[in-house]
Amino acid sequence: MRIITDTSASPRLRVPRLGRTRLAACLAAASIAVLALAGCGPSGTSSGGGSTSQPSTAAGTLTTASTKLGTIVVDGQGRTVYVFDHDTANSGKSACAGACTGLWPALTTSSMHPTATGITGTLGTIAVSGGQHQVTLNGLPLYTYSGDSAAGDVNGQGVQGIWWVVSPAGKKISGKGGSGYSY
Numbered sequence: 001m002r003i004i005t006d007t008s009a010s011p012r013l014r015v016p017r018l019g020r021t022r023l024a025a026c027l028a029a030a031s032i033a034v035l036a037l038a039g040c041g042p043s044g045t046s047s048g049g050g051s052t053s054q055p056s057t058a059a060g061t062l063t064t065a066s067t068k069l070g071t072i073v074v075d076g077q078g079r080t081v082y083v084f085d086h087d088t089a090n091s092g093k094s095a096c097a098g099a100c101t102g103l104w105p106a107l108t109t110s111s112m113h114p115t116a117t118g119i120t121g122t123l124g125t126i127a128v129s130g131g132q133h134q135v136t137l138n139g140l141p142l143y144t145y146s147g148d149s150a151a152g153d154v155n156g157q158g159v160q161g162i163w164w165v166v167s168p169a170g171k172k173i174s175g176k177g178g179s180g181y182s183y
Contacts, residue, residue, distance in 0.1 A: 062135065062142075064118040064168050067154055069175050072165045073119060073137065075107055078151025081142045083172050085162040089139035092126050096143065104156070104163070107142040108132040121170025138170030 061076035073081045084104065086095040096104050106128060114123050114135045125133035126141060135142045145156030145163070156163050157176070164172035 062114060062116040062119050062123070062137075065152060067152060067165075069154055069157060069165055069173050071118075071168060072154070072173065073142075073168060074151070075144065079144045080148055080152070080154050080156065080165055081107055081137075082145055082156050082163050083137070083140045083166050084143060085164070085172075087141050091139075094126070094128070094134060094141040096141070103146050104143040105146065106134040107144055108134050119168050119170075121166075121168065137166060140166075140170070142166070 062073055062081065063076070064071050065074045065078060065080075067080070075081055082104070084094075084096055087093075088095070094106060096106070108128060109125065110132060112125050112133055114125060114133075116123055119137070121138045124136040124139065126136055128134045143163075145153075145159070147153075147155040147159075154165055157165050158174070164174055167173055
């Protein structure tokens with residue numbers, strides 16, 4: 001048996017290198033996973049505010065559009081409007097906070113009295129930061145989805161089983177539409 005006692009030559013440990021593309025893909029996937037986990041699950045706290053990236057509708061105008069899911073509520077620019085299962089009707093607060101607000105911007109207006117065409121549910125608002133008001137329908141806060149790139153898109157439908165398009169009567173429509181994922 002031979003014993004080597006020379007410690008001056010340190011052995012090299014070979015660690016495989018990831019290519020730049022593979023490393024970037026891994027980092028992107030990790031970032032998306034963090035957003036998905038942190039953004040839209042129950043957080044245990046409610047926030048009456050949103051982020052500064054909230055889109056504002058044209059004076060809080062809502063209307064309807066015909067989609068593969070039926071007649072749904074859209075904002076003044078034709079973007080699909082969603083409700084969030086973690087919100088409580090008439091609570092005066094939004095349960096979407098933190099990273100959630102980046103993916104699901106609140107539908108806001110500067111007016112306390114949003115206007116609508118074709119909406120039969122009860123419209124209202126809740127106060128959010130910056131003097132804005134989040135539009136509500138039947139007491140539920142309304143949102144748009146950052147994954148909808150054009151008027152009429154319904155990519156947020158059914159995301160994580162908690163985001164839904166809404167009918168003109170203010171009822172969530174639970175049919176299939178989007179990918180089911182938040183990324």
